[in-house]
Amino acid sequence: MKIFLLVLASMTTVGPGLWRPLYPAEGEEEITVPAFELDEAAVTHRQFLEFVQEHPEWRRDNVGSLFADEGYLDSWAGPGELGSSVGRGHPVSGVSWWAARAYCSSRDARLPTEAEWELAAQASTEEADASEDPEHLAQILAWYSRPGNQTDPVAHSEPNFWGVYDLHGQVWEWVDDYASALVANDNREDGTVDITRFCGAGAITASLKIDYAAFMRIAFRSSLQADSTTRNLGFRCARDLPKEAP
Amino acid sequence: MTLNQTIMCLAAAALLAGCNSSTSTSESSAPSVIPEANAAGPIAFAPGLASALPSSEVRGWTPEGDPITGEVTYAPDVPAPIDRDYPAKVIIELETTEEVMEIADGTDYTFWTFGGAVPGKFMRVRQGDTVEFHLKNHPDSKMPHNIDLHAVTGPGGGATSTFTAPGHETVFTFQALNAGLFVYHCATAPVGMHIANGMYGLILVEPPGGLPAVDKEFYVMQGDFYTTGEYGAEGLQPFSMDKAIDEDATYVLFNGRVGALTGDNALKAEVGDKVRMFVGNGGPNLISSFHVIGEIFDKVYPEAGTRFQENVQTTLIPAGGAAMVEFEVEVPGTYIIVDHSIFRTFHKGSLGMLQVGGDEAPAIYSGQQSDTEYEAEPLK
Ligand SMILES: [Cu+2]
Numbered sequence: 001m002k003i004f005l006l007v008l009a010s011m012t013t014v015g016p017g018l019w020r021p022l023y024p025a026e027g028e029e030e031i032t033v034p035a036f037e038l039d040e041a042a043v044t045h046r047q048f049l050e051f052v053q054e055h056p057e058w059r060r061d062n063v064g065s066l067f068a069d070e071g072y073l074d075s076w077a078g079p080g081e082l083g084s085s086v087g088r089g090h091p092v093s094g095v096s097w098w099a100a101r102a103y104c105s106s107r108d109a110r111l112p113t114e115a116e117w118e119l120a121a122q123a124s125t126e127e128a129d130a131s132e133d134p135e136h137l138a139q140i141l142a143w144y145s146r147p148g149n150q151t152d153p154v155a156h157s158e159p160n161f162w163g164v165y166d167l168h169g170q171v172w173e174w175v176d177d178y179a180s181a182l183v184a185n186d187n188r189e190d191g192t193v194d195i196t197r198f199c200g201a202g203a204i205t206a207s208l209k210i211d212y213a214a215f216m217r218i219a220f221r222s223s224l225q226a227d228s229t230t231r232n233l234g235f236r237c238a239r240d241l242p243k244e245a246p
Numbered sequence: 247m248t249l250n251q252t253i254m255c256l257a258a259a260a261l262l263a264g265c266n267s268s269t270s271t272s273e274s275s276a277p278s279v280i281p282e283a284n285a286a287g288p289i290a291f292a293p294g295l296a297s298a299l300p301s302s303e304v305r306g307w308t309p310e311g312d313p314i315t316g317e318v319t320y321a322p323d324v325p326a327p328i329d330r331d332y333p334a335k336v337i338i339e340l341e342t343t344e345e346v347m348e349i350a351d352g353t354d355y356t357f358w359t360f361g362g363a364v365p366g367k368f369m370r371v372r373q374g375d376t377v378e379f380h381l382k383n384h385p386d387s388k389m390p391h392n393i394d395l396h397a398v399t400g401p402g403g404g405a406t407s408t409f410t411a412p413g414h415e416t417v418f419t420f421q422a423l424n425a426g427l428f429v430y431h432c433a434t435a436p437v438g439m440h441i442a443n444g445m446y447g448l449i450l451v452e453p454p455g456g457l458p459a460v461d462k463e464f465y466v467m468q469g470d471f472y473t474t475g476e477y478g479a480e481g482l483q484p485f486s487m488d489k490a491i492d493e494d495a496t497y498v499l500f501n502g503r504v505g506a507l508t509g510d511n512a513l514k515a516e517v518g519d520k521v522r523m524f525v526g527n528g529g530p531n532l533i534s535s536f537h538v539i540g541e542i543f544d545k546v547y548p549e550a551g552t553r554f555q556e557n558v559q560t561t562l563i564p565a566g567g568a569a570m571v572e573f574e575v576e577v578p579g580t581y582i583i584v585d586h587s588i589f590r591t592f593h594k595g596s597l598g599m600l601q602v603g604g605d606e607a608p609a610i611y612s613g614q615q616s617d618t619e620y621e622a623e624p625l626k
Contacts, residue, residue, distance in 0.1 A: 071385070071413050138484075145356045145484055147344035148386050172388075212436045212487055216389065219435045223390030223411040230412040231385045 011037040011109075011239060012163040014120045017128060021115075022214050033119045038112055039236035041154035041165050042091035042173065043103060045082055048073075051103050053080060058099055068096040071229040089153040091171045091234040097226040100174045104237035111176035112238035114221075118214070121168065123161035131211055140213045143169040149231045171234040178221040305423055307374035309335035316377070318367035321501045322513055324463040324524060325370040327456050333374030340367060341382040342391040342410070342432070342445070346482065349471060349497060350504035350595065354482040357502065358389070358432070358443035364502030365467035365528060366430070366447025373425040373451050378417065379404065385413035390434055395420075396566070397428035397449045405433035425453035427550035427568045429526050438530045442472055442490050444502055446528030448568060460572065461519035467526040468534045468563070468585060468596065469502065470495035477594060493531040498590040500583065500598045507583060507598030515575050517604025522572045529565030535586040536561050536569065538600065540579070545572040560586050575602045577611045 015035040021028065052058050052073075059079040060072050073094050077083025095103075097111075104110050112120070124130035131137075155165040167173070224233075316338035317325040340360050347364075349355040360366025371377055383391050390411050394403035398420045407418035432445035448467060472490040473483035477497060489496060500507050507513060515521050527534045537560040546558040550568040555561075563569050575581075583598035584591040591597050606613075 142484065144388055147346060147356060147388065212439065215436045216439075220388075220390055220411075223409050223414075228411055228414070230414075232388060232412060 010040045011237075012040050013241065014038045014116070014162040014164065017119045019115050019119045019122070020131075021118075022211075022218060031115050033115045035241055036112070036116050037239040037241060038116065038120055038162070038164055039109075039238070040159065040163055042170060042234050042236045043100075044089050044154055045076075045086050045092045046088040048092040048095065048103065049076075049080075049082055049088075051106060055102065055106060058102060063099070065227070067098040067227055069227045069229055071231070072096060072099070074229075075231065087151065087153060090151045091154055091166065093149070093151075093171050093231050093234045094229045095174075095233070095235060096229050097174050097178065097224070100235040101176070103235075107237055109237035109239045111174055111235060114175040114177050116238055117167075117173065117175045118217075120160070120162055120164050123164070125158050125160055128161045131214075137211060137213055140168045144213060144216055171232050172217075172220055172230070174233065174235040175221070178224055179226075306421060307333040307376070309333055309376040313337055313378070316369055316371060318361065318369050319465070320361070320363050320367060321365050321465040321467060322507065324368055324450075324465050327459075328370060328372045328452050329456075330372060331454070333372065333376065335376045335378060336371050337378045337380070338369055338371075339380040339382065340369075340393070341384055342387060343384045344387050344389065348503060349473075349483070349499070350478060352480045353473075353475075353478065355471065355473065356443065356482070356485070358391070358440055358445050360393070360430070360432075360445060360447050364444035364446075364469065365465070365526065366445070368447060368465045368524070369430075369449040371422050371449070371451055373422055373453050375422050375451075376419060377422060378419045379408070380415060380417050381408040381410050382415045383410040383412050387412040389440075391432050391440065391445065392416075392434050393430055394433040395428060395430040395449055397422055397424070397426070397430070397451050399423050402433065403430075409434065422451045425451045426552070427451075427524055427526070427547075427570055429528065429566050429568055431528060431566070436487075438490060439485065439487065441528060441530040442470070443485060444469065444471075444528075446526070448524055448526045450524060457522070459520075460522040462513075462515050462521045464513050464521070464523045466500050466507070466523055466583070466598065467502075467528055468498065468500055468532075468536070469528040470530065470532045471497040471499060473497070490530065495532060495590070495594060498532060498585060498594040498596040500596060504595040509599075512580070512599035512601045513583075515600060515602050517575055517578050517602060517607065519602075520572065520574050521600070522570060524568065524570055525563060526568040527563040527565050531565060532585075532587075532590075533565060534563040534596075536563050536571070537584050537586040538571075538573070539582040539584060540577075541573050541575070541581055541600075543571045543573050546570070575600075577607045578602045578604045 013035055015033050017033055019031050019033050021031065056062055061079040063072060071094050075086055075094055082088060101111055122129050122131040124133060124136040151170050157165060159165050310332045311334050313335040316336040319325050343359050343362050344356060345359060346354050346356050357364050381393055390409060392405045392408040392410060394405040396403060398404045400420060404418055408416045410416045428449050430447055430449055432440035434440050472486045473496045474486045475483045525536055543558040545554040545556055546561045547554045547570040548561060550570055561569050561571065579602055581600040583600060585596040
């Protein structure tokens with residue numbers, strides 16, 4: 001059964017593990033992330049094209065403006081074709097959160113949570129937690145500081161500790177709770193927030209100083225809305241582990 | 247704009263401001279102090295300012311006429327003085343980009359820019375103008391960006407309203423309440439990195455009546471840069487967060503590149519010209535001891551404030567601040583522009599040139615008149 005699932009969805013098990021958010025709520029400095037399944041590779045243009053063909057409501061000429069902004073799939077030659085300039089096996093981009101969610105749910109899957117994604121992404125090829133390994137961080141930053149949207153076919157680099165490819169170095173990726181990082185403590189009555197969370201606590205921690213790549217990811221996610229698309233934002237899907245038979 | 251965007255920007259702004267700022271409650275509706283004519287000190291920056299102020303207690307102007315597209319220029323050029331005698335609605339567009347460009351001959355760096363260059367484009371408006379500001383973030387950008395204009399009165403200086411994902415455009419409007427020369431910069435987290443990569447520039451808010459006329463105006467902006475390789479190391483050099491935190495600059499530059507103001511790129515003037523330099527310091531870390539070798543600033547507006555100081559040799563320009571310096575050039579030749587923290591000039595790149603053409607003025611400066619040996623007492 002397990003093998004069948006792996007072949008079907010190319011998922012691999014990640015975790016369990018500990019993740020330390022950059023801006024933890026009180027008492028949540030370390031979050032235990034239960035084991036879960038995650039796509040080994042990012043969703044490709046070819047896969048997303050198949051999805052759009054099966055679910056034409058997600059074609060760019062059909063999708064409602066609430067669910068995707070004007071940049072949705074705009075690198076494609078047409079609403080139902082990739083064209084020659086789009087790499088079929090490259091990570092899809094220009095996809096909104098709504099569309100990414102719909103894709104995953106069509107596969108009986110879901111988007112990974114931020115905690116899950118970050119847990120998987122703090123692994124290097126050797127270690128489950130390389131979040132304080134300067135070499136690993138430098139590799140991540142090399143991509144962040146390289147402008148442009150060039151990508152490679154997915155799963156052509158070395159997989160990380162969990163067997164997951166390309167969490168860094170190709171495209172940004174949606175997480176399910178992309179907007180939650182900073183709003184957990186808000187008070188909508190008066191619009192104020194607990195600013196000490198971002199300053200007093202956050203600014204001085206060692207993790208901020210070392211892992212500023214994580215800071216950049218939070219900044220990027222915070223700039224998004226659910227209908228947002230950008231040319232360097234893609235996604236992959238996750239799933240709860242199958243319940244073990246009693 | 248979603249709440250999380252607001253918070254992210256506030257976080258960034260608060261980090262920058264030392265985390266003592268309140269959130270979105272309005273800063274203050276009370277009018278700030280407008281300098282009055284004062285016999286104790288010269289006021290040249292705002293002639294006729296008092297009469298141009300609205301009479302009501304709340305400061306504010308109503309834009310007149312058709313909306314105007316604001317002129318913006320690349321350094322070292324400055325837009326022409328404003329010849330309008332009324333407050334207008336001015337539309338300004340700026341695009342953020344991330345581009346690999348040369349920081350020195352043979353050395354590349356990934357700059358993050360306002361308008362495709364470092365420093366960002368120079369903007370010029372008039373006090374009382376209502377500025378509709380459009381920030382576009384190029385689709386090839388990896389990062390979101392925003393803009394905090396020190397000329398803006400309001401939370402975040404615009405940063406909270408302009409947090410812009412790649413490929414998107416945001417708009418906000420502000421009224422230029424205070425005249426002066428102001429730094430603008432990106433305030434997206436990690437703020438220091440966005441500034442260190444070159445995301446800063448200057449906006450001039452002219453007082454009604456403008457600045458005193460001069461012959462030449464230049465835009466010079468200093469910034470410090472941090473690369474993993476040493477000064478002059480070849481190839482694409484990545485940003486070094488460690489060096490930035492240690493304030494151990496690899497490059498200290500005028501206008502974003504070694505040689506941006508030397509050789510063919512030198513600033514040019516003629517004997518007899520009155521020269522005004524709008525000098526900014528983007529930082530992120532270092533304070534500039536701004537000096538022009540062989541000149542004395544007839545006037546300096548320290549920190550780009552309203553009053554000027556006279557007969558200044560070297561003026562301090564804080565990170566995130568600016569100054570206006572003015573001087574007349576009397577003697578032809580090449581004048582070296584430096585940060586007088588002088589190792590930065592000879593080892594980190596903070597060197598520019600002003601080439602002055604025209605007739606020699608031997609009464610003011612003779613040049614070398616002789617070189618002979620002399621009888622010296624032996625040293626003990
Ligand atoms: Cu920026």
